[in-house]
Every structure is written in structure tokens, then in C-alpha cells.
Amino acid sequence: MEPREIAAALAYIGRLDPRTIRTDPSEARDQIAQWHELLSCVPFATAHGWDVREAIRAHVLASPYPILPVDVARTWRAHRRDRLDRHTDPTPAADPDDVTIWRAELLGARQAVAVGAAAPSTHRQITGGPHPDVEARLRAIGSCIPPAVRAELARYRPARAAREAAVAAGQPDALSVACPWCHAREGEPCRSRRLGLDGHARGNAPRVTPHPSRVDLAAAGLARPTAA
Incomplete structure (x- = not known):
């Protein structure tokens, strides 16, 4: 997340849990810098199942303690790990004899699933009956x-x-x-x-x-x- 997205997430947290609000400008800047240091690799939202606001809301409903940036990071890692566990690595379209391009396409597909840019590719089910x-x-x-x-x-x-x-x-x-x-x-x-x-x-x-x-x-x- 970028600093402006961190600020938006902190504003959403403050609306749900007023204990986290920082009224002093210097404290607010320090808070944004701290959260950005830990959540720079965490997206604000993806096209496939992740929204940081849902993770924040779930924490506020489940825990009596104020949310910390590590709570968001751990939730994102669990979400990312679940997506990769459900991904089955479809065969790349590249020539398998060209190991470099074939491997790059395979890793690119995994990375797209990991960051939420693509949905996991699960095993195809047999739905049309026997051949x-x-x-x-x-x-x-x-x-x-x-x-x-x-x-x-x-x-x-x-x-x-x-x-x-x-x-x-x-x-x-x-x-x-x-x-x-x-x-x-x-x-x-x-x-x-x-x-x-x-x-x-x-x-x-x-x-x-x-x-x-x-x-x-x-x-x-x-x-x-x-x-x-």
C-alpha cells in the first residue's frame, strides 16, 4: 500500500475503533510511516477476494485489542498462502524446450495469483460425461x-x-x-x-x-x- 492508501486504511480504522485515532499531526505522520514500513507489500484491494477493509473489520469484530499493522500483514499472508494452495500451475503455453521462457511464464502465473491479479487455477472437473x-x-x-x-x-x-x-x-x-x-x-x-x-x-x-x-x-x- 502507498502512504495515501495507508492513510485511508487508518481513517477507516478510526471510524470503527476511535482508540486508534491520532489527533496530533506529527503522531499521525509517524503512524502512517510505521504502517507503511510493514504493509508496503500488502495491497489495499485486489480483483480476487482481498480488501484490507474487510480484514480490518473482521479484526475489530473478533478482538478487543486495537489492530496493529502486523495483524493486517498476517491476514494478508494467510490469504496469499490459501490462494497459492488452491493454484494448480496450468501448463505454460511457451515451448517447454525453452526452459527460461517456460519457467518465467510459470513463475509469472504464480505471482499473479499471489498478488491477487489472477484467480487460482483449480483442477478442472469432469462434467461432460465419459469420452x-x-x-x-x-x-x-x-x-x-x-x-x-x-x-x-x-x-x-x-x-x-x-x-x-x-x-x-x-x-x-x-x-x-x-x-x-x-x-x-x-x-x-x-x-x-x-x-x-x-x-x-x-x-x-x-x-x-x-x-x-x-x-x-x-x-x-x-x-x-x-x-x-
Whole structure:
């Protein structure tokens, strides 16, 4: 901030907190010089999210102590650090073989974000769905996992493989309902519950096949819409 901007900031502080007002001209000059020494690298306002008046107002609302220039400087550093943390360094348009120009463009983009002249460049989200080639491939194989890979994974996922085999054979998907016997939730495999002498469950190992009562419940749910 320039001295005139420092004076404007101090006038705003005095309006919110009269304790900071300096009525003596020499004291006011010394105060401006002190603040300018510590805040010369802090902008008054930027086009992207920083305004020193907002930082001053937030301090006055949160703290009973008069604001100091270091409070403003620390708030600016935190704001600057947050912007750089959200910046993802887009690839420069310069020729990557020209290291000097490529690096200068990269550092220039970072500096623009740091001083608030440009907005952080965040990761672009996928919003348009899969690529047409990927979508066509998914329609062809019916799944994002190819059949050969699914067959190889079956031995590591026995419960999932049994569920897929049952659905492929036209049988009800037992895992689509909660199990009334072991109380496994929807989508979770059944658990082997052994009862001890005290009547409490002993053991909680997952089962490859669901409990018969769960299969019957899923079959009843599958048949209900047909009967209607």
C-alpha cells in the first residue's frame, strides 16, 4: 500500500475503533510511516477476494485489542498462502524446450495469483460425461471391467462373484435387501453368527452365500411387482 492508501486504511480504522485515532499531526505522520514500513507489500484491494477493509473489520469484530499493522500483514499472508494452495500451475503455453521462457511464464502465473491479479487455477472437473470412445466401449462390454478381468477377480471376491452369478442366472439379488437373520445391511454380505451358551453371538465371518431367509425375502420382493 502507498502512504495515501495507508492513510485511508487508518481513517477507516478510526471510524470503527476511535482508540486508534491520532489527533496530533506529527503522531499521525509517524503512524502512517510505521504502517507503511510493514504493509508496503500488502495491497489495499485486489480483483480476487482481498480488501484490507474487510480484514480490518473482521479484526475489530473478533478482538478487543486495537489492530496493529502486523495483524493486517498476517491476514494478508494467510490469504496469499490459501490462494497459492488452491493454484494448480496450468501448463505454460511457451515451448517447454525453452526452459527460461517456460519457467518465467510459470513463475509469472504464480505471482499473479499471489498478488491477487489472477484467480487460482483449480483442477478442472469432469462434467461432460465419459469420452465418446469410452462410452461406446462401455456399451460394447456392458461394464467398465472387462469379462476376462472380472473372471480373474472372482476368486478374490467370492461373495460378489456369487451375487453376479445369481443375477445372471435370473435369480433374485439377495444382497438387495437386509438380512433378517444376521442383520447385514443392503449390499453387505451375510455374516456367520454362532450362538454361545450365554445366547450371545460368537463369530462374525462373512459368508460367500447369503442366508436362505434373505434369499426368500429378495425373491418375494422380486415377485411382488409381477403379481401386481
